[in-house]
Amino acid sequence: MEGRSAKRRKVDNALSALLTNLEGNTLASRLIHLQVLIFMVDRHWGSLHAEAHTAIRQAIIDTLDDEYPALQCWGLVGVATLATLTYHDGDPSGLVLELASPSRHNALRQGETAHWTKAWAHAMRKVPMAPLSRAASIAALSLLVHAKISIVEAVRDIGPFLRSIDISGPPHPFDSVCAFLTAAMNLARADAQLYSLNLEDKVLAWLGRWTALEGSRGKTRMDLNTPLDMVQLLGTCCQLQSYPFVDLTVNETLPDCAIVERVMVEAETQALRRFVLEGHIPTAESPITRKSSSTASSQSATLDGHSQAFLDGRNRLASAITAQALDSFCTDFAVTETTAVSPPERLRRAIDMAVTGLAFQATLQLHGISTDNTCIQLGIQLIKCIQPIALSASYSIPGQHLIWRGLAPLVYTPHETPESWPILLKPDVNSGLRRDILPPGRYASAEVQGRDSGIEKIQQVLWRMPSVSPSSIWRNKRY
Amino acid sequence: MTERSVHLLSRKPFLAIFTHMIHLLVYGSAIFPPTALDYAKALRSLLSYPPHLENLDQQSWKVLMGICWSTVLGDPVTIDDEWQDAFTDQVDEPGPSNGRTQTADMATQGGANYLKRSSVSQATSELVSLIPILLSSTAAPLLPPLPDKDAYHQESSLGLAIIMKIHRFFTQQPSESSIHLPILRSLNTVLAEIELNCRNELVLGGMKVLPQLVALWGTRSKGIREQLLIAFGILLPYLTHKSALERDKLGVVREALTRLVETIPREALTRWGIEPLDMAVLRLKLGNGSNQPYRTRVFAVSRNGSTNILTRLARIRLLSRMCHDLGDPRALRRLLLSALQTRRHPIICYSNSNYGREICEAAKSG
Secondary structure, eight states, X not given: OHHHHHHHHHHHHHHHHHHHHHTOSOHHHHHHHHHHXXXXXXXXXXXXXXXHHHHHHHHHHHHTTOSOHHHHHHHHHHHHHHHHOOGGGGOTTOHHHHHSOHHHHHHHHHHHHHHHHHHHHHHXXXXXXXXXXXXXXXXXXXXXXXXXXXXXXXXXXXXXXXXXXXXXOOSSOOHHHHHHXXXXXXXXXXXXXXXXTTHHHHHHHHHTXXXXXXXXXXXXXXXXXXXXXXXHHHHHHTTOOOOOOOOOOHHHHOOOOHHHHHHHHHHHTHHHHHHHHHOOOOOOOOGGGSOOOOOTTTTSTTTXXXXXXXXXXXXXXXXXXXXXXXXXXXXXXXXXXXXXXXXXXXXXXXXXHHXXXXXXXXXXXXXXXXXXXXXXXXXXXXXXXXXXXXXXXXXOHXXXXXXXXXXXXXXXXXXXXXXXXXXXXXXXXXXXXXXXXXXXXGSHHHHHHTOOOSTHHHHHXXXXXXXXXXXXXXXXXXX | OHHHHTTTOOHHHHHHHHHHHHHHHEETTEEOHHHHHHHHHHHHHHHTSHXXXXXXXXXXXXXXXXXXXXXXXXXXXXXXXXOXXXXXXXXXXXXXXXXXXXXXXXXXXXXXXXXXXXXXXXXXXXXXXXXXXXXXXXXXOOSOOOOOTTOSSOOOOHHHHHHXXXXXXXXXXXXXXXXXXXXXXXHHHHHHHHHTTOHHHHHHHHHHHHHHHHHTTTOOOHHHHHHHHHHHHHHHHHHTSHHHHHHOTTOHHHXXXXXXXXXXXXXXXXXXXXXXXXXXXXXXXXXXXXXXXXXXXXXXXXXXXOHHHHHHXXXXXXXXXXXXHHTOHHHHHHHHHHHHHHTOOOOOOOOTTOHHHHHXXXXXXX
């Protein structure tokens, strides 16, 4: 049809115009275009056609060679987003793939592979460099996790990177850097050659140079990582399985304003909107996808603290690193007057550090290794230092929320709340099904009971430690 | 006196005061100037107290709403609960001529009043601020009643009537003023309310109001920008749906979207346009890609976010959505067909991810 060929021609012209626009005028303008492009890729990839996919990918890869670090940074984020998309995202009905020939598949893949290789090489080069470290790590992680590069290639590059990490590593353990190092170490462990090199020691040596007190942005600004990231990294270094605990959620970071309210309401009613506009009914979750908490650790006598392995080697080193960081925080707080006004960020950072230390010790105990008492004592002491300042009522509500939320990993177990309007009711008596038709696990009421996310494990262990007790942490009960 | 006793009044005295004030507010066919400001302020303090607002019955609600709108639009003020404008469905009419005469009439009528009143009086702005308060009441009769099985036609809702009033307001006062913000807030309240409940009315009203909202896009005020973002966020999914585009013979939606998209290259240049997102605001972690708010597959909003930053984020998201919507291939075919029918020169060429192309066109045309 004439319209369709006209459309194809216009597509080529439009996309080339898009490329020129990305190379446009000012840095800010180009950044905005790139960010708009990234959001479009994230949400609307499925409705763009194949040539658009290729052209967008090319445009984003080209920004990696740009002279401005800010553009390179966002280009890497774009690469990370592209890597998370699979063929199936581009074609939700699956028809195109079924009809395409194997040679078409190969052609598609080959076009992409060159891009991914270039992106991977670029990302690996930039991980140690200061302004791009975070973005490069998330790009490399994304490429690794979604298997956009071959294992051989990945192992070949990760080996030298980890070997020299203590000399020329990333500047700071950011969130994405921690995640990438965890994935890299897991990959190294799976490779026979790299396993023998004991690369975890190198990572620990690099981590030993981490200045927790100053952080990446100074003492009074929130750092770009969370306790969960640090504990996972430490755990992977010591080859311990990591246990989940409460992490930073998006909802708690959002301020109170009209647009946030609107966005949240929109998200809740999104299912209704899609039904009204597109007639889309969400697919029911199969009950098999519900994760069962791992039972591997539950049989050991870890909760009691008897008959444990001696603390040595990497575990000791990791504990020493956290103890040193805690010590620096304690000294810092001991020096300041209690009456001086501290910004809430400073207190929250201290609480985060204490949580990191304590959670790591809890992880050790869960694996049957005896804990480092110095570390625990320092953690408790830090919390005690903060206590008088935190209890003073002179902080604003957002400031108080920031501080007290920091203690959530130690005390709080979140409950899963439904996030959106249901379109289809789950099978149960309310929806008119008798109880004897389906297997018991399929009913909605069965799901409520079987929810054990394993978050409580860290808390259980922590509060049972002899040196940790509520009275030692909080001297006067406020509530 | 009212301000001090607002917490102490129970239902009957409140209603008595309310009725008294309403009756004294109106003299002849306009607001009674000496008492207007004080009564307006008193009404506002009364209604800001939620139990009083809930106690207001539908009749009185409608009456007060009618008074407020008449004052804002310069119509003769009456104590009446039937104040909806006669709504003509301009969108369905074949040529644009009928629609233009309609708006021209309203504009001249409003224009005459506008000349008389060069600036917005304080009493008016107080009354205007009552509008969002009234709309936030849960008893507000915005939605139509459920259709009776014997009725032959559906009653249109007050929600649509209010949107029409707002449309008239924007026609009369295209330039920004101090009362634009409460009007926009009330628009958003109404839109959010009827969005999922009366979709047709949302589309009808939205198509009228969309070009005017686009005209306000270049505003300096952050509050107005935020409200505009919310309004576009509500309207766009419905207005770019294929059923709406079928009705949109005049290409109103396309034009509006194109104008918005054309502002992208200028965003960074103006002082009050958006700035690019800063990486420090984001937490980079791989997510599962579900369409949750403030999250993408790769990053999520982290601390250090402020209202400003979130508005930026919403704006960028909106722009990306618009770029995508403009490239909808089904709409493309429909537009080509409709362009051939109405013999308008297609000023825009459409394709997927085509905003660059439009900007080239716009640049070429000067």
